[in-house]
Amino acid sequence: xxxxxxxxxxxxxxxxxxxxxxxxxxxxxxxxxxxxxxxxxxxxxxxxxxxxxxxxxxxxxxxxxxxxxxxxxxxxxxxxxxxxxxxxxxxxxxxxxxxxxxxxxxxxxxxxxxxxxxxxxxxxxxxxxxxxxxxxxxxxxxxxxxxxxxxxxxxxxxxxxxxxxxxxxxxxxxxxxxxxxxxxxxxxxxxxxxxxxxxxxxxxxxxxxxxxxxxxxxxxxxxxxxxxxxxxxxxxxxxxxxxxxxxxxxxxxxxxxxxxxxxxxxxxxxxxxxxxxxxxxxxxxxxxxxxxxxxxxxxxxxxxxxxxxxxxxxxxxxxxxxxxxxxxxxxxxxxxxxxxxxxxxxxxxxxxxxxxxxxxxxxxxxxxxxxxxxxxxxxxxxxxxxxxxxxxxxxxxxxxxxxxxxxxxxxxxxxxxxxxxxxxxxxxxxxxxxxxxxxxxxxxxxxxxxxxxxxxxxxxxxxxxxxxxxxxxxxxxxxxxxxxxxxxxxxxxxxxxxxxxxxxxxxxxxxxxxxxxxxxxxxxxxxxxxxxxxxxxxxxxxxxxxxxxxxxxxxxxxxxxxxxxxxxxxxxxxxxxxxxxxxxxxxxxxxxxxxxxxxxxxxxxxxxxxxxxxxxxx
Amino acid sequence: xxxxxxxxxxxxxxxxxxxxxxxxxxxxxxxxxxxxxxxxxxxxxxxxxxxxxxxxxxxxxxxxxxxxxxxxxxxxxxxxxxxxxxxxxxxxxxxxxxxxxxxxxxxxxxxxxxxxxxxxxxxxxxxxxxxxxxxxxxxxxxxxxxxxxxxxxxxxxxxxxxxxxxxxxxxxxxxxxxxxxxxxxxxxxxxxxxxxxxxxxxxxxx
Ligand SMILES: Cc1ncc(C[n+]2csc(CCOP(=O)(O)OP(=O)(O)O)c2C)c(N)n1
Numbered sequence: 060x061x062x063x064x065x066x067x068x069x070x071x072x073x074x075x076x077x078x079x080x081x082x083x084x085x086x087x088x089x090x091x092x093x094x095x096x097x098x099x100x101x102x103x104x105x106x107x108x109x110x111x112x113x114x115x116x117x118x119x120x121x122x123x124x125x126x127x128x129x130x131x132x133x134x135x136x137x138x139x140x141x142x143x144x145x146x147x148x149x150x151x152x153x154x155x156x157x158x159x160x161x162x163x164x165x166x167x168x169x170x171x172x173x174x175x176x177x178x179x180x181x182x183x184x185x186x187x188x189x190x191x192x193x194x195x196x197x198x199x200x201x202x203x204x205x206x207x208x209x210x211x212x213x214x215x216x217x218x219x220x221x222x223x224x225x226x227x228x229x230x231x232x233x234x235x236x237x238x239x240x241x242x243x244x245x246x247x248x249x250x251x252x253x254x255x256x257x258x259x260x261x262x263x264x265x266x267x268x269x270x271x272x273x274x275x276x277x278x279x280x281x282x283x284x285x286x287x288x289x290x291x292x293x294x295x296x297x298x299x300x301x302x303x304x305x306x307x308x309x310x311x312x313x314x315x316x317x318x319x320x321x322x323x324x325x326x327x328x329x330x331x332x333x334x335x336x337x338x339x340x341x342x343x344x345x346x347x348x349x350x351x352x353x354x355x356x357x358x359x360x361x362x363x364x365x366x367x368x369x370x371x372x373x374x375x376x377x378x379x380x381x382x383x384x385x386x387x388x389x390x391x392x393x394x395x396x397x398x399x400x401x402x403x404x405x406x407x408x409x410x411x412x413x414x415x416x417x418x419x420x421x422x423x424x425x426x427x428x429x430x431x432x433x434x435x436x437x438x439x440x441x442x443x444x445x446x447x448x449x450x451x452x453x454x455x456x457x458x459x460x461x462x463x464x465x466x467x468x469x470x471x472x473x474x475x476x477x478x479x480x481x482x483x484x485x486x487x488x489x490x491x492x493x494x495x496x497x498x499x500x501x502x503x504x505x506x507x508x509x510x511x512x513x514x515x516x517x518x519x520x521x522x523x524x525x526x527x528x529x530x531x532x533x534x535x536x537x538x539x540x541x542x543x544x545x546x547x548x549x550x551x552x553x554x555x556x557x558x559x560x561x562x563x564x565x566x567x568x569x570x571x572x573x574x575x576x577x578x579x580x581x582x583x584x585x586x587x588x589x590x591x592x593x594x595x596x597x598x599x600x601x602x603x604x605x606x607x608x609x610x611x612x613x614x615x616x617x618x619x620x621x622x623x624x625x626x627x628x629x630x631x632x633x634x635x636x637x638x639x640x641x642x643x644x645x646x647x648x649x650x651x652x653x654x655x656x657x658x659x660x661x662x663x664x665x666x667x668x669x670x671x672x673x674x675x676x677x
Numbered sequence: 678x679x680x681x682x683x684x685x686x687x688x689x690x691x692x693x694x695x696x697x698x699x700x701x702x703x704x705x706x707x708x709x710x711x712x713x714x715x716x717x718x719x720x721x722x723x724x725x726x727x728x729x730x731x732x733x734x735x736x737x738x739x740x741x742x743x744x745x746x747x748x749x750x751x752x753x754x755x756x757x758x759x760x761x762x763x764x765x766x767x768x769x770x771x772x773x774x775x776x777x778x779x780x781x782x783x784x785x786x787x788x789x790x791x792x793x794x795x796x797x798x799x800x801x802x803x804x805x806x807x808x809x810x811x812x813x814x815x816x817x818x819x820x821x822x823x824x825x826x827x828x829x830x831x832x833x834x835x836x837x838x839x840x841x842x843x844x845x846x847x848x849x850x851x852x853x854x855x856x857x858x859x860x861x862x863x864x865x866x867x868x869x870x871x872x873x874x875x876x877x878x879x880x881x882x883x
Contacts, residue, residue, distance in 0.1 A: 235717040309742045404759050405759070409693070623788075
């Protein structure tokens with residue numbers, strides 16, 4: 060078991076922001092914790108699940124997850140919910156109403172922003188939800204603060220009777236630092252609060268609650284200007300005073316150790332009056348925030364003169380080095396651009412794994428791509444947009460493949476109208492937000508071929524269980540959603556639902572070709588596990604024996620275990636030049652999935668064991 | 678810039694799945710044991726799928742920003758030579774690079790879209806970097822366990838750390854004693870093999 064679970068009060072540990080936050084949530088006496096995975100937030104719930112006396116669960120999506128947490132807080136428990144930034148878009152319907160109702164037991168929502176897009180489809184600033192939903196935002200800068208603010212957030216949630224958002228960023232979630240921990244508090248359960256005027260959001264109730272929200276705003280604004288989470292750190296160099304929060308605070312302190320700093324731990328509502336007073340003590344104010352100019356805009360609107368995104372980058376992560384030049388220019392220093400370019404090296408984008416069960420669907424789709432449109436979704440299989448397959452036309456957000464595919468058939472031009480549209484979606488994504496779109500296809504008599512790539516895990520975020528894997532967050536057996544039954548229940552003709560073993564490439568190819576030519580919706584479900592899970596079983600590795608003709612067919616599978624040893628341009632008798640690429644298979648990496656065997660014209664890919672057996676016989 | 682002179686900055690780089698995170702973890706453990714403040718960056722999710730992976734380890738009296746600014750790393754540990762070259766400019770003047778010369782070519786090189794550099798270590802030297810290089814993959818193979826590359830590289834840099842090599846070695850061996858006792862001895866050996874290989878590389882460079 061993870062040592063931190065057993066850590067005693069006042070001991071110090073090297074923890075990531077996610078681990079530290081989880082510890083704080085547990086210590087706060089939380090009873091129910093929920094999440095849907097998403098980088099960089101995933102490890103928060105994975106860690107909470109290790110602790111005793113707390114119910115931790117993966118929910119099917121962020122909206123459901125937040126609603127479960129809300130339910131628990133209504134009946135008087137402290138509850139918790141974690142998600143990545145885009146998760147709030149999904150959960151926002153619940154959020155925007157619950158903010159009116161407020162809480163009974165404390166409710167804290169941790170949202171992790173992927174600043175710099177290490178693994179996301181967009182870069183979103185969660186602090187705007189504070190403004191939109193009239194809720195406080197706490198912003199830890201490191202692991203110790205993540206731990207402390209988790210506990211503090213519950214106090215605030217119950218003090219003001221509202222959910223509190225802890226805004227994390229990648230550089231908090233995924234940085235380890237030393238944390239001094241405490242122990243679990245005994246939380247006095249509040250019991251169900253029986254008050255329909257608070258919990259039943261009908262217009263008459265909501266109108267009253269809207270008024271309360273207004274007076275709550277006034278109270279929060281007064282509080283934030285005096286709150287000890289916001290503090291001034293004095294400095295001798297008064298030319299610039301920095302207003303900053305989150306990891307940006309650390310960058311400022313490192314780059315300009317002598318400058319006065321207004322450090323925001325609670326950044327929404329913006330502590331405007333406290334900052335105005337701080338501004339009186341320095342020549343100029345600079346707001347350093349990731350990523351959007353939220354604090355800056357509010358300050359300007361309140362008549363406080365500040366610099367911010369006029370001189371600093373508007374997107375991506377900040378760093379001491381990024382701050383250096385613009386700030387020194389503001390100091391009036393002459394700054395030479397000493398940028399020392401990196402040595403040029405090829406890019407190394409993420410790739411699908413050796414023997415990934417997604418390889419064969421994409422091999423087939425890439426061969427058919429001229430004749431079809433392919434709407435993609437979010438997961439490891441989004442890599443199908445890259446080399447060598449280039450087999451995705453769109454990817455927007457979770458679940459959008461199927462609905463966009465329907466739209467693409469409906470909106471097609473005259474010359475395109477007979478082009479089949481395929482939607483590619485993963486198992487976790489299908490359960491997250493793919494069922495409703497499929498129902499929409501059925502209801503509206505659409506025609507889409509859905510490729511449901513069931514690898515029995517949430518692969519992209521590191522392999523979490525979900526409602527379709529048969530296991531829960533603790534690895535205990537759980538009811539397993541039956542994809543075939545679900546799609547039939549949604550209305551897909553049972554004859555048009557197929558299960559295919561993706562390693563049987565010819566079958567895969569045939570199945571796709573047949574289904575795209577039907578005039579009704581169809582679903583092809585692959586059924587082999589992700590190679591990074593324990594469910595995957597290695598076979599004897601393969602080897603290229605003498606006789607490779609350099610046709611490079613096998614390279615189109617995209618399997619990274621196939622290595623080019625030699626390239627050549629060959630001139631055919633007809634005078635036509637062809638590129639040849641001779642290959643070998645990296646035997647230590649190969650897991651013997653056999654996918655490449657069916658692509659090899661001369662049939663020279665053989666199991667290593669077979670060769671050895673043959674040698675012994677000789 | 679600022680207070681960084683008192684910090685030790687180690688940048689570990691490689692490819693998803695090579696053990697970059699484990700290396701930075703043991704380095705952090707060593708620094709904690711010696712009473713330093715430590716920060717270490719992690720990588721999760723997608724980036725690990727064969728992509729570029731780095732981990733920044735910073736320790737000293739008090740660490741603020743978690744990422745090592747370009748031009749301030751004291752030590753660069755390269756699990757792969759092209760990756761070491763990619764991050765070479767993160768080294769400060771006088772910093773050292775310890776490079777495993779076993780190459781891993783990504784699919785984009787494989788399908789011919791990009792060229793692998795002829796000699797990454799030479800490129801780094803041409804740019805004034807002090808490089809120690811050897812084939813850690815080969816040593817691991819000889820020791821019969823590819824996953825030893827990590828410990829071999831830790832042994833190799835152990836003489837360049839601002840503390841005694843033994844501290845790092847004890848932490849690594851102890852970790853294995855706790856988790857996989859059957860591998861403790863082997864890791865001890867791997868650590869020493871790395872140390873020797875680095876010393877040899879130093880001689881040939883001199
Ligand atoms: C609203 C939202 N929540 C979470 C994520 C993070 N995320 C991206 S893809 C994905 C699921 C991937 O699992 P699956 O669909 O099974 O495909 P796999 O990666 O296993 O191929 C998750 C959780 C996201 N992008 N958007």
